[in-house]
Amino acid sequence: MISIKGLSKYFTSNKQRITAVDDLTLNIKEGEIFGVIGYSGAGKSTFVRLLNRLEDPSDGQVVIDNQEITKLNAKKLRLARQEIGMIFQHFNLLWSRTVRDNIAFPLEIAGVAKAERQERVQELINLVGLSGREDAYPSQLSGGQKQRVGIARSLANNPKVLLCDEATSALDPETTNSILDLLVDINEKLGLTIILITHEMHVIRKICNQVAVMEQGKIVEQGEVLDVFRRPKETVTRKFVEQVMGADDEDESVSHLIDTYDQGIIIRLHFIGETANQALISQVAKKFDIAINILQGKITQTQAAAYGTLFVQVEGDSEEINRAVSFIHDETSVEVEVVRHAE
Ligand SMILES: Nc1ncnc2c1ncn2[C@@H]1O[C@H](COP(=O)(O)OP(=O)(O)OP(=O)(O)O)[C@@H](O)[C@H]1O
Numbered sequence: 001m002i003s004i005k006g007l008s009k010y011f012t013s014n015k016q017r018i019t020a021v022d023d024l025t026l027n028i029k030e031g032e033i034f035g036v037i038g039y040s041g042a043g044k045s046t047f048v049r050l051l052n053r054l055e056d057p058s059d060g061q062v063v064i065d066n067q068e069i070t071k072l073n074a075k076k077l078r079l080a081r082q083e084i085g086m087i088f089q090h091f092n093l094l095w096s097r098t099v100r101d102n103i104a105f106p107l108e109i110a111g112v113a114k115a116e117r118q119e120r121v122q123e124l125i126n127l128v129g130l131s132g133r134e135d136a137y138p139s140q141l142s143g144g145q146k147q148r149v150g151i152a153r154s155l156a157n158n159p160k161v162l163l164c165d166e167a168t169s170a171l172d173p174e175t176t177n178s179i180l181d182l183l184v185d186i187n188e189k190l191g192l193t194i195i196l197i198t199h200e201m202h203v204i205r206k207i208c209n210q211v212a213v214m215e216q217g218k219i220v221e222q223g224e225v226l227d228v229f230r231r232p233k234e235t236v237t238r239k240f241v242e243q244v245m246g247a248d249d250e251d252e253s254v255s256h257l258i259d260t261y262d263q264g265i266i267i268r269l270h271f272i273g274e275t276a277n278q279a280l281i282s283q284v285a286k287k288f289d290i291a292i293n294i295l296q297g298k299i300t301q302t303q304a305a306a307y308g309t310l311f312v313q314v315e316g317d318s319e320e321i322n323r324a325v326s327f328i329h330d331e332t333s334v335e336v337e338v339v340r341h342a343e
Helices: 044-051 074-081 099-109 114-127 143-155 173-190 201-207 225-230 235-245 250-260 277-287 318-331
Strands: 002-013 016-028 033-037 059-064 084-088 161-165 193-198 210-215 218-224 265-273 290-301 306-316 335-340
Touching (some): 002 044, 016 059, 033 173, 044 193, 099 114, 114 143, 143 173, 173 193, 193 201, 201 235, 218 225, 218 235, 225 306, 235 290
Parallel strands (some): 033 193, 033 210, 084 161
Antiparallel strands (some): 210 218, 265 335, 290 306
């Protein structure tokens, strides 16, 4: 759906050249929720603004749905932009217009007739869950509701792509989650391709299929979200994973567990994939004549599957324990490692 080749953007500030986006090449598939994460100044906003030419590139090519955006003249660009919706951190609503009239605005510009416009606006209001608030002004809405207006407005002309520039950064965690759920809902219902930029790994974890990590204008790491969680290569990526999983102090915690629990064996279960952790533990406890005691763990749910580690203490007959460990190893997708054998 989106193909980006050698995309660069330079700014000149105080006679110094700043490279905001540096020779970026990337392909994004149709229907994907693609996350771009980076710290402040990494170039994320500039990158996303190059995609609909809110910013003109210094170099490189952007093709969206077979149209070379970077080559279009002003008139054609206006039409192409109807296919690319965008939402912003600070919503960018028109304060003197009601919810209904904010959402109608892009339809007015596109020259849609009044009756059709009204029908479409109502459809969008229902889609984003704002029924009953049609006549409210932005100042009368909560942050989450304002972003719902922003989303409805961005969808008015049936875009194929939605660009989200830190769309949840001004919202509290609960409202963030409800807006992220709405984005997933829209992605599924409308088959929309979503590019989402953020500095929060939680946002990536919750809804993205793919993630690219940006640093100093470059993509330094990219892949499926679960793979990036499992094997972050770059220091910056590891820091983002730690936002969700906590710092990697596993060696220390293993020796602490070994010292504290001196009975039975201690095993480390590493969940990657579809296996639900609770189901596995109760299944093994029922199937084998052993006692399982959960000691410590960090499990998180990514868009694709559960990911994380659990330390458990297992007590019982050593042959029965071996059978249980072999069962987990052979019959499930959970990785199992005995970190302390029986005395
Ligand atoms: N219009 C501009 N003129 C000069 N420099 C700019 C301009 N826009 C961005 N920059 C510079 O480009 C770099 C990347 O900025 P950008 O806003 O894209 O980063 P970001 O990752 O989105 O960070 P933030 O989340 O803080 O906005 C920064 O060094 C910034 O100062």
